[in-house]
Amino acid sequence: MALNLRQKQTECIIRMLNLNQPANSTGTANKEVYKILIDDKFCQNILSPLIHFKDLRKHGVTLYFLIDKDRKPVHDVPAVYFVQRNQSNIQRIVADASRSLYDSFHLNFSASIPRPLLEDLASGTLNSDSIHKISKVHDQYLEFVSLEDNLFSLSQKSTYVQLNDPSAGDKEIEDILERIVSGLFCVLATLAVVPIIRCPRGGPAELVASALDQKLRDHLLSKNKLFSESGSFASSFQCPILCMFDRNFELSAAIQHDFRYRPLVHDILGLKLNRLSVPGEKGGMKSYELDRSDPFWMANGSLEFPEVAVEIKTQLNTYKKDVDEVNRRTGGTAGA
Template sequence: MSIRDGRSEVFGPLYRQKKLIEQMICSADETISETSNSYSAIHNNAKYSNSLDGSSSKPSWKVLIYDDIGRDIIAPLLRVAELRQLGVTLHMSLSNRRQAIPDVPAVYFVSPTADNIQKLNEDCKNQLYDSMWIHFTSSIPRVLLELLAQGCGNDSQRIMKVYDMYSSFISLEKTLFTLHMQKSYAALNQPRMSDRDIEKMMESVVTGLLSALITMKIVPIIRAQKGGPSEMVARMLSDRIRELAVGRNSVFSDALSTPNTERPLLLLLDRNIDLSVMLHHTWTYQALGHDVLQLHLNRITLPKTISDGFRNAKSYDLDSNDEFWAVNAGRPFPQVAEAVESALADYKKDVDAVNRQAGAVGDVLDEARLEAADHASSEALTKAVMQLPILRKRKQTIDMHTNIATAMLDCIKDRGLDGFFQLEDQLMSASSRANVDKNAVLALLKDQRGTPHDRMRLALIYYLSATSATANEVLSECRNALKLSGCEDLR
C-alpha cells in the first residue's frame, strides 16, 4: 500500500517501524532493577512510539530470535551491520535447534501463534538465555497469553516483559508497505473457499492495516468500494479502531486529538476494479525488477550466468539510502540506462578531480615556495583521502545498478518484452485501443519468444479490452493462437 503525505520522511511507515524495531531490540538493555516480571500485563508499542527521537545508552550484547514473519519484517529495515551496532551478536530462527547461551539476554520477535508459544515455553524451561524479552508482531489473544504463563511454570521469572508491537506489516519504502499475503487475490476469488477461510484472510488484512495505523499514529477517514472484500475490511477495521480507542492508555491517544481536517484518507479498493494492471508488462525499473528478476523484500537476485568458467548468481540489497534507486525506481527502463551512464561519467570526472587535487603541487621546484607547497600538498592529500570512501561507495552503487540493468536488458531481449509492453499499453488505453492490429496481437501470441505466462498475460489483456460484442470471438482466437504456441494450461 502506498502513502501519500508530505511528512512521510518522518511520519511514514518505514521510518517509524524501523525506530520501533531498533527500540525493541534495545529493550533488553534495561537493567533488571528497572523492570519486573510482567508477562501477565501486556505492553504495547506506544511506549516505543512516544520516544522515537530518544537516544539510548550503549547497547549490551544480546541474541535476536524471530519466526519467519518477524524475519521478513526486519529484513528490509536493518542490515547485519546495523544489528551489530544495536548489540545483536547472533540472530536465529525460533524454529531452529539452538544451544543455550546462559549469560545473554534474548529478544524475541514472533507472531502470536500456539506453536510459537510452545517454543517460547520450551526455551524458558530449558533456560537457554539469561532473560527473555518477548515481542509479538500483533496483539496476543488472552488465551495464548495464559498458555504462555502456565507453560513457563517456576521459570517465569526469566520473562522480563511481553509486548504487543502492532507491527504486522512490512515497510519497503518511505511511503510504501505491504501486508505480504501471498496469493491472496487467487484465494479470495476461489469459488470453493469456505466462509471461515475468507474471514481469516480478512482478519489478516485488518490486523496488518491496524498495525500500520498504530505505528504511524493516525486515525484515518476510511472509504471503501461497496459490495466486496474491501467493504468487509473497512467495517472490521473501523470496529477494531473503536475498540482500541477506548481507555486512558489507548494506542490511538495522540491520533484522536488530530482535527478531522488533518486526518488522512484510507481508500480501500478491490483489485477487480482494474484487472489489466496486474497482468500488464510494465516498463519501469522497479516493476521490471519484480517481473523479470527476483525482487523480494528489497533484495534483488540476478539470474545465474557463466563468468570465468563458473556458474554464479548475485544478490543486491536495495533500500531508501540508495539515492540512485530512490530517484530512478519509477522511471522507464531506457531512462534508467541513460542515468547509469550519466552517473558513471560523473563519477569518472570526480575521480579525475580528486587525482588532480592530490597531485596539483607535485611539480613545484621553487625553494622559496617549497614550504607553502608542502602545506598545500598535505591539505590536498587529506581532502582527497576523505573523499575516497564516498567515491568507493558511489562506484559500488553504480556497478550494482549496471549489473541489474544489464540483466534486465538480457531478459527483455530474450523474451521480447518490449513488444508485449507496447501492444498491451495500446490495448489498455481507450484512445488507442481501436487502432491495435489484431493480427499483430495474434502473431505475438503464436510467437515462441517470451514465456507461456507472457503470452497468456497478453491474451487476457486483449480479452479484457474487447467489447461485449466481440469478446467471444476474441476469446476463441486467443485460445487457438495459444495452443499453436504450446500454451494451454498454466495453473
C-alpha cells in the same frame, strides 16, 4: 499531514531492540546491552527492509537466530524474541525458557496476542518453573512490511485467489479477512492515526472496512493507549482518509507494468524485500540492497528504462573522467 510509515516502523523496531527503552538521538540505547535476537521467518521479513543485519550490532545484537532452529544456551545474555502470535511459537518459547537458554526473555509479538495463547504461555512457563525468565511481553503491532516511506505490504500470499475462490468456506474467508484487518490495524497503530474509512459497497473491501472500523471503535472504547500516547496526529482534529478497493476494481494494474526501471527489475531480476541476487562474476550469487542507501536507485527507479540507460552512460563517463584526472595528478596509468 505527512506520514512516513517506514520511519515510524523503524523507530518501533529500534525501541524493541533496545529492550523497549527509548533510544537516544543517535538511534541507539543510552546504555548498551548485548543481546540475542530470535525471530521467525515472517518477522525476519519485516526487519529485512528496515535494518540490515550488519547494522544490528550497533543496537547491541551480537547473534540472531530463527526460532525454529536448534540453538545452544548462551547464559548471562538477554534474548529479544520477535515472532508472530501462534501456537508453535508459544510452544518453542516455553521450551527455550524451560531449558534456560538465555538469562532473560523479552517477548515481542508482531500483533496483539490472544488471551488463550497468553494463558498457554503463562501455564507452560509456570509448569516448567521458568516463569521468572520471562522479563516482559509486548504487543508490537508491526505485522506488515514497509518497503518504502509510504508503501507497505501485509505480506499475505494468495489472498486475492483465496477470497475469490468459489469453493472457499465461510470460516476460511473469515480467517483471511481477520488477518487483513489485523495487518491494517497494525499500520494505523504504528502511525497513531484513526482514519476516515471509505470503500465501495459490496465485496471484500466493504467487509474489511466494516471489520476494521469495528476493531478501531472497540479499541478506542476499551484502551485508547495506542492512539493517545504516540505523536501529535492522534490528538489532532485532522484525520487521514483510508480508501479501500477490491483488486477487481482495476484488475489490469496487477498484470500490466510500465516500461520503468523499478518494475522491470522486480519482474526480471526477482526483487523481493528491496533485495535481489544475481550471478557473480566468479560464480555464486551476489546480493544487492535496493533502497534509500542506493542513490542511483532512488534517483532513477521511477524513470523509463531508456532514460536510465542514458543516465548509466553519463555516470560511467563521469567516473572515467574522474579516474583519468586522479591518474593525471598522481602520475598513474591513464584510463579506467
